[in-house]
Structures are given as C-alpha cells and as structure tokens.
Amino acid sequence: MSGFDDGATIGGWRTDHLYVHPFKNGDGKFFTVIIEEGGSRSIEYIPPFPSRNRLKVKFTFITERNEITKVELRKYKEYKDGWREQWSGADDPIALSHFSFQKIMALLQLMTELDLASVTERRLAIHEGYGPIDRETADKVKSIVALPEGYKILDEVLQSGLIQSHDIVNIGYRKAQLGIFKRLLEEPGYLDVYKVEEGLTTPQEEKVWQNFFQRNPWIFGFGLDYRYLNILQAEAHIADTDLSGNDAAIVDFLMGCTDFTVLVEVKKPSTPLFLKNQNRANSWRLSRDFTDAVSQILEQKASWQIKAETNAHKNLNGAGKLLRQRTLDPKCILITSSDAAFAGSEKEREIKLRTFELFRRDTRNIEVLTYDELYERASFIVSEKGSGRNASIDDSIDYPF
Known part of the structure; x- marks a missing residue:
C-alpha cells in the first residue's frame, strides 16, 4: 500500500475507481478511491478541467466481521515537482468543498450496499457523476455497472422492480468493454497499457486478447x-x-x-x-x-x-x-x-x-x-442500431437484453 501513500504516484491513479487490495494473510481487504476535487468555489472546476487537488479515501474491511473497521481520508495537491500530501493537524482540519462532500457521501452509501466480501476484481469503475445519495436508483447503480457479476449485488440494492439489475450490468459493463475493445484495436500503445492494468506479464499479443475475451464472452x-x-x-x-x-x-x-x-x-x-x-x-x-x-x-x-x-x-x-x-x-x-x-x-x-x-x-x-467484424457484431449486441465502429452508443437506447 505504500505506493498509494506516495505523493509522487497519486496522480497516476484513476479517479472515481474503486481499487481492491486483499490483505496478504487473507483476513480482509483495503478499498481505495481517488477523488478529483471540484474546488471549494465552484463545480465548474471538475473534469474536463483538471483539478490540482485530490482526495484519497481508504476503507479497511475485515472479512470475518463482515464490516468496515476504519475509514481514512487524505488530501493531496499538485505542485510543479509533483503531488504532495496536505498534512492536517488539530489546528488545520481537512476542508471539503460541497461537491467533494456529496461524492464522499455517495461513496459511503455505495460501500454499505456492496457485498465487499464477494468483490474479487482489482479495480471497479465508479460512475463519474455519482453524487447525492438521494439521486434516482438508476444513477446510483451506475457506479458498479463495470462489474460482470454486478447483477448479484444489484439484486440486493434494487427493490423498486422498475428495472432488472442484469439489464443495467449488460448496458454499462458492455459499453465500457466495447470502448476497451476499440482502443486495443485502434490505439497504438494501448495494448501495453491494458497489460499493466490487468496485471499481465506475457509478451504474447494473443495472450492479451485471450484475457480480454475471457472477461467478455x-x-x-x-x-x-x-x-x-x-x-x-x-x-x-x-x-x-x-x-x-x-x-x-x-x-x-x-x-x-x-x-x-x-x-x-x-x-x-x-x-x-x-x-x-x-x-x-x-x-x-x-x-x-x-x-x-x-x-x-x-x-x-x-x-x-x-x-x-x-x-x-x-x-x-x-x-x-x-x-x-x-x-x-x-x-x-x-x-x-x-x-x-x-x-x-x-x-x-x-x-x-x-x-x-x-x-x-x-x-x-x-x-x-476478423477483429473488425467481431467489433461490429459486439456493437450490434450493445446497441440495437448496430451501427458499428463509428457509432455513438446513446444511453437512451432501449437495449434488447
């Protein structure tokens, strides 16, 4: 976990992603999220305008007790020579903008709803717009749509019956993976980035594609x-x-x-x-x-x-x-x-x-x-328009799952 505490590397981690780090002895896990602050003055400083301030929220989860036993909050700021932690003492408490407070509240709510003991992924994408915990159910559940088995969690979270949880997973997870497919196929150098993200050490390109398809049958x-x-x-x-x-x-x-x-x-x-x-x-x-x-x-x-x-x-x-x-x-x-x-x-x-x-x-x-034909077919599965590689996949589409 030392890499997460090092200000020199804090800027390299993806924001709004839940990182999972199991204890070496198997007794529990650390869950960490990096939040890009919107600034204390206005929400207009959130992406696409990069913020020079980040928050790290770390949860300590003990499996046997099935509960979060500790929550840590640290604040970082970017300087010319890199990111440094902003130390806070009794006379200098951490100050949060309203925007950051909303995101942390939503994150806390999400952590109470997740079956943390069953999470096996190294990293889960959290919807960038997760905010007030009173938002509509459809917005709240987008935080875990990248998890292939997300329906098991969502079945416990969603009680309204207005939408089936597996529908949300199909839409969100498949859209995200389709984007990765396109980058692997078209973007020079992304294959190496994907290998790092997935923890792959193989020099064989076929093995990398096998890993991707294994995650996306x-x-x-x-x-x-x-x-x-x-x-x-x-x-x-x-x-x-x-x-x-x-x-x-x-x-x-x-x-x-x-x-x-x-x-x-x-x-x-x-x-x-x-x-x-x-x-x-x-x-x-x-x-x-x-x-x-x-x-x-x-x-x-x-x-x-x-x-x-x-x-x-x-x-x-x-x-x-x-x-x-x-x-x-x-x-x-x-x-x-x-x-x-x-x-x-x-x-x-x-x-x-x-x-x-x-x-x-x-x-x-x-x-x-060919890979291009496979991408076209995958696009059709995700979008009923089936309009292919140059299609923009609209959230308003009624997906046929």
Missing part, C-alpha cells in the same frame, strides 16, 4: 444456430498427449451454448490474410499464416470430437465440474486479422474481399471473423 454474440452463454474452459486441453507427453492440442477457448460445445481460436489482429501477389484468375493468394490457422482449428475440432466421445465421463472444467454440453461435429470460431489485411487499390480490395468471403463460405462449420 458476450462479444462472441448471439448467432442463428447458437447462443453462446459462457466460457467453459480457457486454454482447454482438448486432446490427450502422446506417450512422451508431447503434442498436446490446446484451444484458446472451449465455449458452451445451451446444449453443445464450441471451439474458439484467437490469432493477432496483425495476422496477414494474403500474400503480396494475386492469383491469375481474379483471386488473391491466401497467406500461410491464415491457412495454418485454419488447419490448426480443423485439427482441434477433430481431436476434441474424439476426446469428447471417449472420455465424456472425465471431461471436467477448471472448476472441477463435468461438462453437460454435448459435442457433435463442434462448431469452430477463428478470430484473426483486421481490415488492414484488405489494403490496396479499390480493385485489389474488391478481389481480396471476394477471395476471403468465398473461402470462408465454403469452409464447413468454421466461422472465420
């Missing part, structure tokens, strides 16, 4: 033949090894719909789809990276079919539960490449698009999607 969407419910196992061993223990077949995700299993393999957005030269007959040569990926998932499909049929009574997921989904000619999803693969003149782009579409239409029971 909803992105694979609702198809005409399947409704994808959850990830049964990440990095699933779908075939037995040889006698030397080698040649294990591992698929990125073994997913489960209502009745059947689905295999998902994730490649990098930068994976090339084509070679530099086109074929003679109005088509473009496919890259070896792409055809190897298709061959890989075909082998995974065949291996999993055999293992599922011969070891059905032994197929347990990471939680030790027997898979209830059946495996029957399993469907496969390959996520690879992006719009950049179709670069070129209008004629070249048209030939590449045609080649790619003809190839995947004749690839039986394998759904090949």
Whole structure:
C-alpha cells in the first residue's frame, strides 16, 4: 500500500475507481478511491478541467466481521515537482468543498450496499457523476455497472422492480468493454497499457486478447444456430498427449451454448490474410499464416470430437465440474486479422474481399471473423442500431437484453 501513500504516484491513479487490495494473510481487504476535487468555489472546476487537488479515501474491511473497521481520508495537491500530501493537524482540519462532500457521501452509501466480501476484481469503475445519495436508483447503480457479476449485488440494492439489475450490468459493463475493445484495436500503445492494468506479464499479443475475451464472452454474440452463454474452459486441453507427453492440442477457448460445445481460436489482429501477389484468375493468394490457422482449428475440432466421445465421463472444467454440453461435429470460431489485411487499390480490395468471403463460405462449420467484424457484431449486441465502429452508443437506447 505504500505506493498509494506516495505523493509522487497519486496522480497516476484513476479517479472515481474503486481499487481492491486483499490483505496478504487473507483476513480482509483495503478499498481505495481517488477523488478529483471540484474546488471549494465552484463545480465548474471538475473534469474536463483538471483539478490540482485530490482526495484519497481508504476503507479497511475485515472479512470475518463482515464490516468496515476504519475509514481514512487524505488530501493531496499538485505542485510543479509533483503531488504532495496536505498534512492536517488539530489546528488545520481537512476542508471539503460541497461537491467533494456529496461524492464522499455517495461513496459511503455505495460501500454499505456492496457485498465487499464477494468483490474479487482489482479495480471497479465508479460512475463519474455519482453524487447525492438521494439521486434516482438508476444513477446510483451506475457506479458498479463495470462489474460482470454486478447483477448479484444489484439484486440486493434494487427493490423498486422498475428495472432488472442484469439489464443495467449488460448496458454499462458492455459499453465500457466495447470502448476497451476499440482502443486495443485502434490505439497504438494501448495494448501495453491494458497489460499493466490487468496485471499481465506475457509478451504474447494473443495472450492479451485471450484475457480480454475471457472477461467478455458476450462479444462472441448471439448467432442463428447458437447462443453462446459462457466460457467453459480457457486454454482447454482438448486432446490427450502422446506417450512422451508431447503434442498436446490446446484451444484458446472451449465455449458452451445451451446444449453443445464450441471451439474458439484467437490469432493477432496483425495476422496477414494474403500474400503480396494475386492469383491469375481474379483471386488473391491466401497467406500461410491464415491457412495454418485454419488447419490448426480443423485439427482441434477433430481431436476434441474424439476426446469428447471417449472420455465424456472425465471431461471436467477448471472448476472441477463435468461438462453437460454435448459435442457433435463442434462448431469452430477463428478470430484473426483486421481490415488492414484488405489494403490496396479499390480493385485489389474488391478481389481480396471476394477471395476471403468465398473461402470462408465454403469452409464447413468454421466461422472465420476478423477483429473488425467481431467489433461490429459486439456493437450490434450493445446497441440495437448496430451501427458499428463509428457509432455513438446513446444511453437512451432501449437495449434488447
């Protein structure tokens, strides 16, 4: 926790986020929130105009007692050489603006409503506009919409029956994750930022995307033949090894719909789809990276079919539960490449698009999607307009969940 108490780092933490730090002995947790003060004179000093004053509120929670035993409040100010704590003594108490007082009151109310013992996320986004505790229920619950299992908490908080808690989670959490998806896909350098935020140390880009999709299985969407419910196992061993223990077949995700299993393999957005030269007959040569990926998932499909049929009574997921989904000619999803693969003149782009579409239409029971197409489909899930990457997702939309 020393990093949080260091004025040199206080400016690097996100404001209006609930940070969770479990005790090393497992007896409890620290919950910390950094609040950007609006200033004592007017609320006009809140973002987008950065404030030079921040508050740190830290809660000490003891699991066995199921209660908050201590609340600490510290104030920081930004100087030319960095952030420094504003020490307060008996003759110099901490002064709060009305705006900051409102936010702290709302934060205290939120902490009494959360099931703190069940919170496992490292960081939860709190709605920037959380304020007076008498605001409408819909505004209050926005503080925890980024939590995937938020409906379990909201079911206890919401008693009015005017809105279902899982609707709020679907809207808020998915909107937030869609924004992350877009940044990962388009913003240079954000992949490294995401790795730091998620505590990932892997140098492999595919592993970073696997982490993102594991947190967001909803992105694979609702198809005409399947409704994808959850990830049964990440990095699933779908075939037995040889006698030397080698040649294990591992698929990125073994997913489960209502009745059947689905295999998902994730490649990098930068994976090339084509070679530099086109074929003679109005088509473009496919890259070896792409055809190897298709061959890989075909082998995974065949291996999993055999293992599922011969070891059905032994197929347990990471939680030790027997898979209830059946495996029957399993469907496969390959996520690879992006719009950049179709670069070129209008004629070249048209030939590449045609080649790619003809190839995947004749690839039986394998759904090949680029990252851009997956983003488009995720946008449609979040917004009934389905208007894609350049769409602004309006809070007024009646989302179809």
